[in-house]
Amino acid sequence: ALFTSPDQLPTTEYDFIIVGAGTAGNVVANRLSEDSSKRILVVEAGIDDTNVELIEVPFFGPNTPQSIVDWNYSTTPQSALNGRTIPVPRGFVLGGSSNLHYMVWNQASEDLYDSYAQKTGDSGWAWEAIMPLWKKISTFVASPNNPSLPPPPANNPSLSNGNGPVQVNFANFATDIDFRVVNSSKELEASGAGGGRFKFTDDMNAGDSIGFGFNQESAGGGTRSSSATAYLHPALNSRSNLDVLIHTQVMKLKETSPLTFTAVEVAQSADGPLTTLTATSEVVLSAGSIGTPQILLLSGIGPKDELAQVGVESTFDLSHVGKHLIDHPLVLTYYSVNSNTTFDDTIRQSDLFASTLELWEDERKGLFSTSSTNVIGFMRIPQGEGANDPSSGPRSAHIELLFTNGFAALGDTKQPDEGHFLTVIAAVVSPKSEGSLTLASAEGGTFTHPNIDYGLLTNEFDLVAIQQALRDADTFLNATPWTSPSPYIIAPFGDWAIARDGTDADREAYIRKNLITVYHPVGTAKMSSDSDATGVTDSRLRVKGIKGVRVVDASIFPSIPECHPQGPVYTVGEKGAQLIKEDHGLA
């Protein structure tokens, strides 16, 4: 059942307590509660997701940051970004960040999982072993409102989805730029431009991530499909052994016997009261890349010296908690275009906005029934080949380009009052820069935001990679589909106009001024082999050196997936649930 306060709970003792009803946490909740002999509790800080239109409407993804469903974190001043702080949105709602994100649906490459197996010394993380879990997560469904799409899944066996609860589809609403992108990549591939780097792909989720193609998105029937709608609510509605407590934050883990931490202290406000909830088997931390290390640190599990500086008593000295924090940097570039069918008018004209929303509400159709990015592409770059290659292998990308049929106001630049636009987003998906998460204070527990330092652009490679991505975007936009029979692009817009036609230094200044991230932080509780002390968990996701605690979320990735990570996070959820079931003999 769903509870809103700790004192409503029927018991304070469960077999398993899962911290965080997010992307991975809900997978674990669903799978563990399949065993009706076990009682499962999920503790979630945020709100109920039921009937929140902001998260249901696929097109509204970009509006979720800095809303009621966001924790509203931001980074520390980033030295390589002129001291700017940038937002760190994280889901504060059942479904976690799966209810905020832009729904791009990727599975990382074969090389990534094989590299995890190699790094941990555990073949259970290799692509071959992971594939059966991937097939349990999603089902590909048709997009009936977009007649211009490639053949539906039944005729397109290359699509790699399986028969799981998350719905995945191609864009449900066609735009004028979709085939310009697809045909440009086909043209550039045929001409061998960029040494063949602009290739087209039918399915970037089948092991080889490289290529441009139609974006798979985690939506179906015109609505977002989240870990809450797919995994949590169906289990919550049908199983009496699953309880979910919302509006409640885990403040820290409690030591129940020496170096065993099978209880949590929860509160609904910074000054309490505190309630202790106990797990007879295990506590599963699924609080995400920010929440999980914060809880470990507040529990005294982390670098001893660092904790002493903020007055937290050490319970176990684990030096890499909060380290290796890494996100994908991105830069938005804008062009004014010869088109009346971009989404700009719908956003700025209230009557058009209202009728488009009404169409979505009545029929789940139209512009709002899909995300704003129908086509994306992943590429490798020459600067990343050879000894300097930061990626996990040749089937993993270094950079990504995303195309949006209108002005995507994700950064500081606001949508202009008039005009029609194309947004081209350039991202680095195998960045080398990394930072760390530390406690700002021991006061206020998890109600006090931690210091989040991504260390953006502190490694030169990332700047080189973004510069290359921007040059690749130039090449892309010079392909025939953008120039013939008449030019689609009128001119680069705003600050980008100066940088686009300027020097490398102008572009670098633009990057430092405008760079944000794709909101994909990982690595703060990374897994490693037993002999590698830079990890926080072992390959079975158990926190090293202590008992009773496992981490199952995006913080365990030993390197950042070179793609949008929700697919890999769901995979971690399924993998974590499988490991827990094996270790505790669950049905």
Ligand SMILES: Cc1cc2nc3c(=O)[nH]c(=O)nc-3n(C[C@H](O)[C@H](O)[C@H](O)COP(=O)(O)OP(=O)(O)OC[C@H]3O[C@@H](n4cnc5c(N)ncnc54)[C@H](O)[C@@H]3O)c2cc1C
């Ligand atoms: C705006 C945005 C856009 C994105 N776009 C995409 C995209 O298009 N495609 C893609 O693949 N990925 C995208 N991502 C990234 C993706 O959503 C995340 O990588 C993924 O959802 C992380 O899953 P998780 O389980 O690790 O954490 P989350 O899903 O964030 O879950 C963590 C949960 O723990 C809860 N929690 C945290 N601390 C506590 C505490 N102390 N007590 C109780 N509960 C707590 C949180 O409230 C949350 O519900 C995006 C993310 C954002 C924010």
